Amino acid sequence: MTAAVTHQLQSGAFWYLFAFACLAAGVLIPGLLVVLSRNLLHSALWLLPCLVSVAGLFLLLGAELLAAVQILVYCGGIVVLILFAVMLTHGLGHADIRVVNQQLLWGVIGAAALAGVVLHLLSRQMWPIGSATAPADVTGRLAEALLSPYVLAFEVASVVLLVAMVGAIVIARAEPE
Amino acid sequence: MTSAPLIPIHSYLVVSVLLFAIGLIGVFTRRNAIAVLLSIELMLNAANINFVAFWRYSGGAQMEGQVFAIAIITVAAAEAAIALAIILNVYRRFRTVNVDQINLMKG
Numbered sequence: 001m002t003a004a005v006t007h008q009l010q011s012g013a014f015w016y017l018f019a020f021a022c023l024a025a026g027v028l029i030p031g032l033l034v035v036l037s038r039n040l041l042h043s044a045l046w047l048l049p050c051l052v053s054v055a056g057l058f059l060l061l062g063a064e065l066l067a068a069v070q071i072l073v074y075c076g077g078i079v080v081l082i083l084f085a086v087m088l089t090h091g092l093g094h095a096d097i098r099v100v101n102q103q104l105l106w107g108v109i110g111a112a113a114l115a116g117v118v119l120h121l122l123s124r125q126m127w128p129i130g131s132a133t134a135p136a137d138v139t140g141r142l143a144e145a146l147l148s149p150y151v152l153a154f155e156v157a158s159v160v161l162l163v164a165m166v167g168a169i170v171i172a173r174a175e176p177e
Numbered sequence: 178m179t180s181a182p183l184i185p186i187h188s189y190l191v192v193s194v195l196l197f198a199i200g201l202i203g204v205f206t207r208r209n210a211i212a213v214l215l216s217i218e219l220m221l222n223a224a225n226i227n228f229v230a231f232w233r234y235s236g237g238a239q240m241e242g243q244v245f246a247i248a249i250i251t252v253a254a255a256e257a258a259i260a261l262a263i264i265l266n267v268y269r270r271f272r273t274v275n276v277d278q279i280n281l282m283k284g
Contacts, residue, residue, distance in 0.1 A: 107205025135237025145240035164255035
């Protein structure tokens with residue numbers, strides 16, 4: 001391998017690593033702010049950069065369709081729905097006196113213990129570093145997988161969405177006085 | 178696109194674990210039901226990162242990882258719609274959405 005090719009590979013690796021580090025920070029810091037922010041409206045808005053960064057991670061992994069779906073469904077649908085609910089229940093996001101319950105200490109300890117155990121297990125587990133080349137025609141093969149072996153799950157998912165939509169309308173409808 | 182993944186899968190899994198732990202802290206400690214829902218969305222996203230990372234690093238030949246991720250996104254959308262409808266109803270009845278004040282069934 002010539003020096004130029006080696007240099008090019010290292011440069012590619014550097015930019016890949018740089019993009020990964022930016023996206024990881026873009027997932028974790030807004031994620032932390034979602035949980036810690038005292039204002040509920042700010043929490044809901046901090047969810048947006050977190051979800052967009054997750055979509056960026058999907059892109060980095062080569063799942064383009066999933067990144068698009070993530071942006072469309074999460075950022076376009078779920079976050080907007082949550083913002084509506086915040087404004088309908090909470091007013092325009094005035095800060096609560098107390099936003100956490102009495103389990104703060106135990107909650108943090110429990111979550112940190114889980115993360116510690118899983119990270120410890122991860123550090124002992126060695127998976128082979130992807131020897132595979134980049135998969136080609138991901139979206140086409142995903143469509144084939146969804147519509148031939150998993151067509152039942154696909155159809156059930158559409159029924160689930162329909163039932164959820166009707167159920168949400170029925171539950172949220174104002175009761176006749 | 179790069180020909181092979183340039184970093185070990187552990188980097189993605191560490192991000193996923195930390196995001197899951199952050200969501201878990203939110204579920205454990207927040208009082209507002211909508212904030213709990215936001216934290217659950219974080220945890221679902223952590224699971225999705227795992228699925229896609231394992232899909233990519235197992236060669237990308239089997240599409241199950243992405244199929245599962247799409248299923249999770251579908252369920253998350255349905256869950257958000259239903260949960261927010263329930264939260265609206267609870268707010269109409271109790272005038273609060275703080276989960277530690279909704280204790281009607283407490284003996």
